[in-house]
Amino acid sequence: MLGISKMAAGVEPSATLAAAARARQLKAEGKDVLDFSVGEPDFPTPPFICDAGKQAIDQGKTRYTPASGTIELRKTIAAWYQAEYGLAVTPEQVIVSGGAKQSIHNTLAALVGPGDEVIIPTPYWVSYGDLVKMTGATPVLVHTTLDAGFRMTTHQLEAAITPRTKLLLLNSPSNPTGAVYPRSTLEAFAEVVIKHNIGVISDEIYEKLVYGDAKATCFATLAPGLPERTITISGVSKTYAMTGWRIGWAIGPKHVVAAMGNIQSQETSNPSSISQEAARIALTGDQTFLGPMIKEFEARRDLVCAGLNKIPGIRCFVPDGAFYAFFDVTGTFGKTVAGGPFHTDTDFCKAALDHALVCLVQGSAFGAPGHARLSFAASRAQLEEGLRRLSHWLAG
Ligand SMILES: Cc1ncc(COP(=O)(O)O)c(C=O)c1O
Secondary structure (H helix, E strand, C coil), X not given: CCCCCHHHHCCCCCHHHHHHHHHHHHHHCCCCCEECCCCXXXXXXXXHHHHHHHHHHHCCCCCCCCCCCCHHHHHHHHHHHHHHHCCCCCHHHEEEECCHHHHHHHHHHHHCCCCCEEEXXXXXXXXXXXXXXXXXXXXXXXXXXXXXXXCCCHHHHHHHCCCCEEEEEEECCCCCCCCCCCHHHHHHHHHHHHHCCCEEEEECCCCCCECCCCXXXXXXXXXXXXXXXXXXXXXXXXXXXXXXXXXXXXXXXXXXXXXXXXXXXXXXXXXCHHHHHHHHHHHHCCCCCHHHHHHHHHHHHHHHHHHHHCCCCCEECCCCECCEEEEECHHHXXXXXXXXXXXXXXXXXXXXXXXXXXXXEEHHHHCCCCEEEEECCCCHHHHHHHHHHHHHHHCC
């Protein structure tokens, strides 16, 4: 039998994709499963963006593009950051990838390797730990709690820094918690990273999905020393409901982006030419569809958090952004309910799927045992039914 490399053997499959696969399997067996494991908007890609993709095909934009993306799209992204945040960006500082996930991987591959440490606050997006490990670097986890708003403190950050620390990986608004760091906390982080001379990957992919008074902050804009040490990550997947089109990007110092371009050119060549054209039109076209989408997510957030918090044993964090409810389930441990008593979040989620036909993702997958994540990128009717099932199941 062919031996698997040490690197590949250390990679876990994505827990969210695994949960969705389990839900699909049960559905195929005829079970009426409600799948709240998915990390993508349930809205369709807006028609003007789909039309741009079709036109790109008709106009023959179906060939290789420069590995780091078309100059037109890179110029559009650079102009978008200037207009949105006042961040001065040249097209040479932009690389377009096959999704933000590839941009994060390229950034890590360009900047870290064995012996380096990358600080990641928990709960973290499932892929961060494995992407860091694939480079040979070590993830250093900083634990945050629901009571602390799932936000790392400046003191915790400083305490995690060692002479090996190369990068801090920030994600605000966060997947899985939806926590949004206030500008003042990010300014304090900025002082720390400048003082200790470390770099930052700021994953801002949920930047447009914020609720109430919450505001997403573009980390690189917070201090003069930041653009030279920050790689900003974003993309069209979440804002424009374009998960399947696979377009994300990174903005950073020219030499880092050039190194990432070399990696990408050997790895995948360019991201899809058709999707790049659609992404360009997404960024420059009419943005009015966004308002109603955000309002709808906010209404679902209110519905889901209120519903979960009414269930004895569950404590739900109210997120300011993204489309996930992240909740503490430890109060349900040891109860006599169908599939129970259970004592871990993994067993809680397994029993929720088997006995309430509700698919969630266990908090351990995000480095936060004792919790579960519910994606509210589903219709209100589905969410109401999901809450009813969970409540009924946990009532015993
Ligand atoms: C925090 C975070 N970053 C990055 C990504 C990846 O996005 P993309 O679909 O553009 O690869 C996701 C997707 O779930 C995410 O939640």
